[in-house]
Amino acid sequence: MSATVVVAGASMAGLRAAEQLRAAGWDGPVTVIGDEPHMPYNRPPLSKEVLAGKAPFESLAFRPRASVRDVEWRLGTRIVAADLDARHVELADGERLPYAGLVVATGMRPRRLRCPGPLTGRHTVRTLADAQGLHADLSRPGARVVVVGGGFIGCEVAATALGLGAAEVTVVDPMPLPMVGPLGELLARALLRRHEERGVRFALGTGVTAFEGGDRVTGVVLSDGRVLPADVVVESVGSLANTEWLDGNGLDLTDGVLTDEHLRAGGRPDVVAVGDVARFPNARYDGVPRRVEHWSIPTDTAKHAAVTLTAHLNGTGGTGREPFAPLPTFWSDQHDFRLQSFGAPALGLDDVRVLHGDEDGDLLVGYHTDGLLVGVIALGGQSAVMGAARYRAQLLKQPALSAAPALSAAPALSAAPDVAAVPALPVLTGQGAPE
Amino acid sequence: MKVVVDMNKCQDHGQCVFASPDVFSFDDAGRLAYVAEPDDALRDEVEEAADVCPLQAIRIEG
Numbered sequence: 001m002s003a004t005v006v007v008a009g010a011s012m013a014g015l016r017a018a019e020q021l022r023a024a025g026w027d028g029p030v031t032v033i034g035d036e037p038h039m040p041y042n043r044p045p046l047s048k049e050v051l052a053g054k055a056p057f058e059s060l061a062f063r064p065r066a067s068v069r070d071v072e073w074r075l076g077t078r079i080v081a082a083d084l085d086a087r088h089v090e091l092a093d094g095e096r097l098p099y100a101g102l103v104v105a106t107g108m109r110p111r112r113l114r115c116p117g118p119l120t121g122r123h124t125v126r127t128l129a130d131a132q133g134l135h136a137d138l139s140r141p142g143a144r145v146v147v148v149g150g151g152f153i154g155c156e157v158a159a160t161a162l163g164l165g166a167a168e169v170t171v172v173d174p175m176p177l178p179m180v181g182p183l184g185e186l187l188a189r190a191l192l193r194r195h196e197e198r199g200v201r202f203a204l205g206t207g208v209t210a211f212e213g214g215d216r217v218t219g220v221v222l223s224d225g226r227v228l229p230a231d232v233v234v235e236s237v238g239s240l241a242n243t244e245w246l247d248g249n250g251l252d253l254t255d256g257v258l259t260d261e262h263l264r265a266g267g268r269p270d271v272v273a274v275g276d277v278a279r280f281p282n283a284r285y286d287g288v289p290r291r292v293e294h295w296s297i298p299t300d301t302a303k304h305a306a307v308t309l310t311a312h313l314n315g316t317g318g319t320g321r322e323p324f325a326p327l328p329t330f331w332s333d334q335h336d337f338r339l340q341s342f343g344a345p346a347l348g349l350d351d352v353r354v355l356h357g358d359e360d361g362d363l364l365v366g367y368h369t370d371g372l373l374v375g376v377i378a379l380g381g382q383s384a385v386m387g388a389a390r391y392r393a394q395l396l397k398q399p400a401l402s403a404a405p406a407l408s409a410a411p412a413l414s415a416a417p418d419v420a421a422v423p424a425l426p427v428l429t430g431q432g433a434p435e
Numbered sequence: 436m437k438v439v440v441d442m443n444k445c446q447d448h449g450q451c452v453f454a455s456p457d458v459f460s461f462d463d464a465g466r467l468a469y470v471a472e473p474d475d476a477l478r479d480e481v482e483e484a485a486d487v488c489p490l491q492a493i494r495i496e497g
Contacts, residue, residue, distance in 0.1 A: 016486070042491055062491060065482070299486050331448065331489065382447055382465050389449055
């Protein structure tokens with residue numbers, strides 16, 4: 001019987017899982033498997049510094065802790081299947097790797113638009129290769145850029161493209177405002193204005209039905225009939241969980257991997273999920289399991305899940321621990337301003353109050369449930385961010401929200417971090433579902 | 436233990452200040468200040484500060 005922990009996924013969540021296994025007292029072998037050829041790297045700069053051509057790979061690579069020097073990295077390797085009863089994963093070349101413990105950290109991939117038209121000139125931003133390819137395309141002089149999807153990535157890419165000298169940048173989104181899901185109307189309106197003042201155009205309340213062009217995209221056909229000329233298209237329309245390799249094991253893979261309050265999947269003590277693929281209940285809020293695509297989540301989940309798994313493997317129990325209850329946080333840098341969030345604003349979108357400032361300057365907004373502050377978001381410069389930070393301690397101390405039917409129907413908390421994609425948008429295409 | 440922050444990378448997110456307030460702080464101008472050689476007893480929280488830095492600008496030596 002194997003005594004190895006297999007970590008499926010070699011991005012930030014996989015690295016943090018390996019490090020936290022060591023910190024939790026797991027001294028046995030660890031093998032991390034990832035399909036990208038690179039050691040784990042930091043993704044937020046992909047839509048900004050890397051896209052702008054200012055950051056080489058070396059500046060993105062994480063510095064793994066000394067404790068994981070003996071970890072085996074199998075990069076450029078895909079896992080295609082798993083048998084959780086037999087305790088092994090299967091690689092693309094047919095090799096089977098047995099495990100004593102499995103960490104699911106396979107993350108997300110971008111959704112693609114499935115509408116008629118050429119593929120060349122259309123991009124997503126998830127990997128280093130994606131960002132480098134898009135940078136090369138954006139560097140065409142006088143490029144006209146259409147960004148489909150006005151979420152985190154879309155708004156950041158639009159700002160970066162404009163900074164690179166694109167002749168025209170237009171963001172298309174079926175919602176009436178950019179980032180309205182995670183921000184709510186008030187802040188999304190302020191965001192829209194700031195983008196427009198800096199030269200980004202918006203086509204809102206409309207989807208995309210087709211792409212024009214022969215070998216290469218030349219235009220984007222909108223569902224309202226307009227055609228936007230385009231040399232470069234960026235699709236930032238959300239993401240899909242990489243869980244197909246877990247099919248057939250009785251897990252709930254509806255949207256990522258459903259876990260319990262200690263990040264165990266399918267009631268199995270030897271399988272945990274971490275990062276943005278994990279759909280976990282947060283005891284701090286209403287206990288409704290959600291995926292959370294914030295940058296802070298891989299580290300938070302790895303820390304908790306590593307203790308869960310190590311306690312099982314070392315036979316030290318681990319029951320009676322406090323359930324997982326992270327305080328979500330996200331940021332987004334666009335143009336010359338930053339959005340900074342603490343808590344769960346998406347749970348308080350029905351009661352949004354300006355806590356400080358106004359729409360013209362630094363703006364700090366509070367989100368409430370039953371009169372209780374559940375999240376804050378700042379928009380502006382450093383002083384706005386510091387203002388939001390002052391509410392962090394209060395948000396940490398707040399009593400847990402009780403489960404309530406109204407909250408169960410609340411928008412997904414997976415408001416998305418930075419580079420890790422936006423929540424599923426309403427169907428953008430008139431023809432067929434996205435992949 | 437020695438702490439080095441690449442101030443060319445630092446963008447004042449402040450996550451390190453939450454993780455390790457004994458070592459990291461903001462000065463009056465809102466810029467990051469830190470203890471360069473903190474006590475080894477603080478290693479866990481300094482490691483956490485390094486983990487949560489969005490720019491990965493914090494390096495721990497020794």
